[in-house]
Amino acid sequence: MHCPGAPRQSLLSIRQSRLQQESDVKGDVKRGSRAAVEPVRTLPRSVLASGWLRNAPPGVLDAVANAARRLRFGDGEMIFARGDPPTYFCMVLSGRVRMSRVSTGGRESVYSVIGRGRWFGEISLLDGKPRTHDAFAVGNTELMVLSQRDFHRILGAHPEGMQLIVQQICARLRVAFDHAQSAAQAPIDARMAARLLELADRTDHVVRISAEDLGDMVNRSRQTVAKYLQAWEEAGLIRREYRQIELLDPAALKRLARR
Numbered sequence: 476m477h478c479p480g481a482p483r484q485s486l487l488s489i490r491q492s493r494l495q496q497e498s499d500v501k502g503d504v505k506r507g508s509r510a511a512v513e514p515v516r517t518l519p520r521s522v523l524a525s526g527w528l529r530n531a532p533p534g535v536l537d538a539v540a541n542a543a544r545r546l547r548f549g550d551g552e553m554i555f556a557r558g559d560p561p562t563y564f565c566m567v568l569s570g571r572v573r574m575s576r577v578s579t580g581g582r583e584s585v586y587s588v589i590g591r592g593r594w595f596g597e598i599s600l601l602d603g604k605p606r607t608h609d610a611f612a613v614g615n616t617e618l619m620v621l622s623q624r625d626f627h628r629i630l631g632a633h634p635e636g637m638q639l640i641v642q643q644i645c646a647r648l649r650v651a652f653d654h655a656q657s658a659a660q661a662p663i664d665a666r667m668a669a670r671l672l673e674l675a676d677r678t679d680h681v682v683r684i685s686a687e688d689l690g691d692m693v694n695r696s697r698q699t700v701a702k703y704l705q706a707w708e709e710a711g712l713i714r715r716e717y718r719q720i721e722l723l724d725p726a727a728l729k730r731l732a733r734r
Contacts, residue, residue: 513545515619518568523619525566525592527639535629535636542625548612559606561599563620567591570616571683574608575691585691588613588674588684597640600626613683613718661734664703666693668731671713671722680722 515523523540524531531539545568548554554565557576565572572589586608589595599606600623621629630636650673661669670692674682690700704720707713712728714721722728 515543515545516540518545518619522568522592526594527636527643531639532633532635535633535639538629538633539621542629543619543621546618546620548616548618550612550614550616552612552616554610554612554618555596555606557606557609561596561603561606561623563596563622564594564600564626565596565621566594566619568617568619571613572616572618573611573613573688575611576608583609583691585688587692588682588688590674590676590683594643597626597644601640663693663695663699665732665734667700667703668728671720672725672728672732675722675725680725682720682722683718684720685718 518540520536524536528536528539548570554572555562567589569591571591572595573585574587574589574595575583575585577583595610596606630640667689670689671682674684676682685697686701686704687697690697693700704713704715707728708715712722712724714723
């Protein structure tokens with residue numbers, strides 16, 4: 476986990492060096508185990524067409540595929556910090572991304588854990604204001620990133636892409652409203668079940684999250700969350716490993732979430 480007192484300017488400099496994509500540079504990007512920038516054109520279309528690109532016309536998808544790059548981050552590495560200027564729009568190719576904020580007292584509160592196939596970071600690119608949260612890699616994580624310049628260039632050339640972005644933002648707002656209503660009305664086990672189902676990988680029903688982070692997301696202590704998780708494990712609904720929860724009975728969890 477990132478230490479709130481760690482220097483961020485050097486991290487920002489590293490990230491900016493990763494994302495040098497000026498046409499006159501022609502690939503002269505700083506290389507290294509963490510700083511490698513790779514094209515995404517070789518990725519399968521099924522991988523590229525995720526999130527807002529799922530229903531994108533071919534012209535938009537091709538433009539993103541030609542401009543975007545792949546970046547790799549180690550477990551716990553900061554992707555961007557709250558207050559950073561907007562630099563890029565990201566999609567998770569593998570691993571997870573933890574979105575959080577640190578209080579003045581130094582406590583980290585987790586807002587969301589973003590999994591494979593989900594995009595994030597568009598708000599700051601649209602309004603030009605600083606990042607609102609810290610973003611950290613959870614496990615070894617690979618991202619597809621689109622620079623701010625290319626983001627606006629592509630949407631300028633393909634206005635239909637902006638409508639897709641707006642639809643993505645609206646979908647997230649609906650989820651946020653649901654969470655707010657749930658926090659006010661639903662019992663804790665229903666909120667926990669709903670969050671796990673939302674975060675689960677669709678291919679293996681695995682959520683890579685700690686009890687503490689899940690507690691932050693449902694506004695309960697780690698001890699309270701751990702008690703429910705233990706009961707669910709004994710009932711055969713889940714299986715727990717280190718910082719990982721496998722959903723063995725998603726149907727039962729869905730029934731809990733609807734309470």
